[in-house]
Amino acid sequence: MLRRTLLFLTIPAFAQLKDADWLTYGGNDASWRYSELNQITPANVKQLNLEWVFQTGISGKNETTPLIRGNMMYVTGPDNNAWALDLLTGRQVWRYVKPVPPSLPICCGQVNRGFALSGDTLLKMNLDSTLVALDAKTGAVKWETPLADYKKGYTGTVAPLVIKDKVITGIAGAEFGTRGFIDAYDIKTGKRAWRFYTVPAPNEPGGNTWPKDSTAYQRGGGSTWVTGTYDPETNLTFWGTGNPGPDMNGDVRPGDNLYTCSIVALDADTGQLKWHYQFTPHDVHDWDATEDPVLLDITHEGRKVKAVVMANRNGFYYTFDRATGKLLTTKAYTKVTWAKGIGKDGRPILIPGQDPTPTGNTTCPGGGGGHNWQASAFSPQTGLYYFPTTDGCHTYFMTNQEFVEGAWFQGSTFTGEHHFPVGSILAVDPATGETKWRWEMVSTPTAGILATATGLLFSGDREGYFFALDAKSGKPLWHRQLGGTVIAPPVTWSRAGRQFVTIAAGPSIFTFALTR
């Protein structure tokens, strides 16, 4: 009886809620993953209940960010699958699937991180290294453009980014001796508008950071498998780049190895490089800079700065002036043993003896780094920036390995250490990187984060829980077991005066709302 009364009291607020969509990978061009929807609050989050489940029937890691528009939800899945679902029932409207070629060389699962949406066109990367455009109403293929040869280890997993009439996308495969790039395609025709190679040729600027008279750059890595961001004011698109190849054997690629483990700011119309910063010069620890580059306005030395920030895999948090690329602040957010800090010249102050060796050498952070690709969130309501981090170290081994096209080209590996805790969700002051709270987890984090205007964070974990934390304190407020690891980030949306939260877990898509 009491419960009914409480529910009744909350209903008037329901009617005021306007319909809200979720239209891009990062929630907005700046990748805040923040929603103004305010129906679900710390006080009522315990009343969240399951509205529907869509079982995809496809096993594998589901990393999709669902997109929501009209009466449809668009989700991608492993093995070149995608679906349009009825928003209010979760029933399938159409399905897209393209057979995956046998013997596809791919490092970390046949995954996909989601669609991009432009008008009535959905855009998606396929594993066999193509960009496909689908009719949002029917799922019919409008065009499909190959980016590179999948047999050589190039794979498509990233959610593309729509900027005006173009779609910007990237490539995975730095464990196979590939050469990374960022591409732009005309959304109407599928024709390539520009390409920026993340590893320059010898005669190009930055080419001198690779060995002379060598083809090493052609296997140089620098993959681009996490969606960039866009600043309309400067017309710049910001992308993080992956590790150099081979990952752990730097001897075959002396030099800084630009633009691997970097952030690059490109003119969105031309792909021209405006500025870059390399987080980890000559990386030998597989510390891809494929963490979301988030656009925030911060106060630095008493001055408002339009910034881009990244909690990098190498253990440091960085802020930059996004117009100029000037490095503003750096701060370690987890245990770091490879560098004392970042010097005034912007280069890490290295601690000697940290490189992988044939017999193994222990360094922190570990191979997955601190913060990895798992989507972060920024809440203007709390002013805090949130990201998951793995806290730990690995023993890194180096092996000489001959390059074979389409074969693993990692130059060995890393092994784990046993200690707890192993991961956490962090809240930092985005201006300084100073940790405000840390919620420790029993295993390494897997899922992304969503922030809402009522001071809630939603995320999930390896053990299959979907949960809500208090954005101010990190205190857990609600959790529900979904029976499958949560690898994807959650999204929120509203229809008919109700707020919904959607998350992929295991092979299924779950949508929650407050009890009616």
Added chain:
Amino acid sequence: MSCRPWPLLILAPILLQAQNPFAGNASEADAGRGLFRIMCRPCHGISAQGGRGPDLTLGVYNNGNSDNDLFRVIYHGVQGTEMPSYGARIGDENVWRMVTYIRSLTTRKEPPPPGDRAAGEAFFWSKGGCGNCHIVGQRGSAFGPELTRIGRKRSLEHLRQSLTDPNADLTPTYYKITVTPRTGPNITGTQRNIDNFTAELMTTDGRIHFFERDAVSSIQRDYVSLMPAYKSLPTQDMNNILLYLLSLRGEN
């Protein structure tokens, strides 16, 4: 992950006849070592001496001891186990390279320690108290890891280390869990489940306890074993018990 039956069907008759093209070739074995470190290290360890997966340095394997057996296991995986298939991913030449590497390891001879297996068995079930925590076949208690097939899974040295220094390489999920209730004494046991919101543990009496983090003061997990370290065990007892453990192959 997808089902790809055709290449396997076509190759299967050829594979039955195949010989290891790299048998005894040191440089191919070295190439196999590079692949092994990437693909196999997570379970079989960086030096192939086992971990979650069996020790591969003994020259005796669970699914056959010929080169062709090893090839088959790596190529196709072992259904119903955690051993996945690699053939479609890396191709048969690379599988042979791995086989060649594994073969190059199996010069590691471990003469069994001098001792008496029957005395070891008696010690295990009486004075040693091992059966209070471990199951062998249908006897014993489930507080610690089951040992019915441990002689297949672990090397002599790994077993010796487990007895003298149980914390050195703990079997996953047998971590120590300590729950501090709001009132009353701490409860300590081995992990059965732990997540960010709950924990389940077994106490030495064989009972399973479930806790929600909200309802207790703290749940602490430590990377330590609750097994006593048998550091000062007389050599003869140690050898006897090692012989008994090595003989546990799930065959009785």
